[in-house]
Amino acid sequence: MDPSSLIPRLQDGDRRALARAITIVETGGPPARALLAAAYPHAGAAHLVGITGPPGAGKSTLVTALAQEWRRRGVRVGIIAVDPTSPYSGGAVLGDRIRMQALGGDPGVFIRSMASRGRLGGLARATADAAVLLDAARFQVVLIETVGAGQGEVDIARAARTTVVVEVPGMGDDVQSIKAGMLEVADLFVVNKADREGADKTVRQLRAMLHLAPHAPGAWEPPVLTAVATAGQGADAIVDAVARHAAHLEARGVAGAHAHAAAERELAAAVQELALERARGPAWEDLVARVAARERDPYGAAEELLRAAGI
Ligand SMILES: Nc1nc2c(ncn2[C@@H]2O[C@H](COP(=O)(O)OP(=O)(O)O)[C@@H](O)[C@H]2O)c(=O)[nH]1
Ligand SMILES: [Mg+2]
Numbered sequence: 001m002d003p004s005s006l007i008p009r010l011q012d013g014d015r016r017a018l019a020r021a022i023t024i025v026e027t028g029g030p031p032a033r034a035l036l037a038a039a040y041p042h043a044g045a046a047h048l049v050g051i052t053g054p055p056g057a058g059k060s061t062l063v064t065a066l067a068q069e070w071r072r073r074g075v076r077v078g079i080i081a082v083d084p085t086s087p088y089s090g091g092a093v094l095g096d097r098i099r100m101q102a103l104g105g106d107p108g109v110f111i112r113s114m115a116s117r118g119r120l121g122g123l124a125r126a127t128a129d130a131a132v133l134l135d136a137a138r139f140q141v142v143l144i145e146t147v148g149a150g151q152g153e154v155d156i157a158r159a160a161r162t163t164v165v166v167e168v169p170g171m172g173d174d175v176q177s178i179k180a181g182m183l184e185v186a187d188l189f190v191v192n193k194a195d196r197e198g199a200d201k202t203v204r205q206l207r208a209m210l211h212l213a214p215h216a217p218g219a220w221e222p223p224v225l226t227a228v229a230t231a232g233q234g235a236d237a238i239v240d241a242v243a244r245h246a247a248h249l250e251a252r253g254v255a256g257a258h259a260h261a262a263a264e265r266e267l268a269a270a271v272q273e274l275a276l277e278r279a280r281g282p283a284w285e286d287l288v289a290r291v292a293a294r295e296r297d298p299y300g301a302a303e304e305l306l307r308a309a310g311i
Contacts, residue, residue: 003031004038010137011042013107018137022112025129028119029277036129043135046078047246050160050185051145057166058192059145061229062238067103069235070141078134078142079103079111082127110139125269128159159262161255162245164188164238167206169198183213186222187245190238194226220248279305 009017165186227234249255290296
């Protein structure tokens with residue numbers, strides 16, 4: 001089967017075609033590229049929203065509440081969970097599963113947990129490609145949930161147009177618990193579990209931290225909002241803030257610059273992926289062994305491989 005034939009089907013709302021297409025991009029390789037090539041001209045309209053933060057902060061619960069709020073506004077929502085402990089994939093406590101299921105059966109919502117399946121470039125690549133597929137399938141908002149931990153997550157967050165960082169009360173004096181990198185990528189902070197003690201203090205600490213950060217005139221000032229995701233509280237204000245951020249990007253012409261930067265990263269990643277794939281010919285294992293034995297240096301070996309591959 002030609003994988004690109006899945007694209008018109010998923011554009012018509014065929015959920016099985018969409019699920020299959022995402023599995024193909026998880027695996028990577030030529031079928032994934034054929035799919036992407038077919039999907040790309042139909043994508044670009046969706047607003048990608050990254051939701052990141054520490055494990056247990058309530059990201060999945062918040063994603064559910066946000067999706068419900070967008071649905072109330074008639075917006076189609078795709079959800080990608082890049083969290084191995086995601087309740088979407090089972091293993092969640094009963095109450096959480098029931099909340100997630102509230103979205104089930106709605107054709108305006110599509111939920112998917114991602115795995116990289118050993119793809120070159122890993123989960124970040126697979127996730128970016130899955131977002132393109134959801135975009136082509138006419139989901140207007142694509143929510144990407146990641147655990148805010150490593151560089152991979154920061155990369156995923158960068159691909160999003162709006163990044164929401166979720167925190168919980170009780171950071172205490174340990175404001176450093178927010179990774180510096182996360183502070184940079186955050187467009188919006190949500191202090192979730194505001195039903196717990198100390199939410200106000202956490203909000204104040206975050207605002208103080210943001211106040212200290214260097215700030216260009218006219219730049220977006222990340223708001224700090226609160227939520228009780230389990231009760232859906234705060235979801236409307238967060239959805240409003242995401243809309244304001246999108247409007248800000250448009251008004252300042254930042255959207256174009258963002259798209260340009262994202263395209264550059266996409267292209268660089270594609271060059272890397274294709275070059276690596278082509279370089280992994282019959283000589284690969286032998287050269288790996290020689291580099292390990294220090295008979296060769298990695299750059300010299302790379303030159304040889306790329307030349308042999310005609311790159
Ligand atoms: N008290 C309280 N618990 C919450 C809230 N939001 C989520 N939780 C709970 O926190 C736990 C972790 O939530 P989950 O959404 O899986 O967190 P994630 O790991 O960040 O995705 C679950 O048991 C949720 O029911 C909230 O606003 N208040
Ligand atoms: Mg989660």
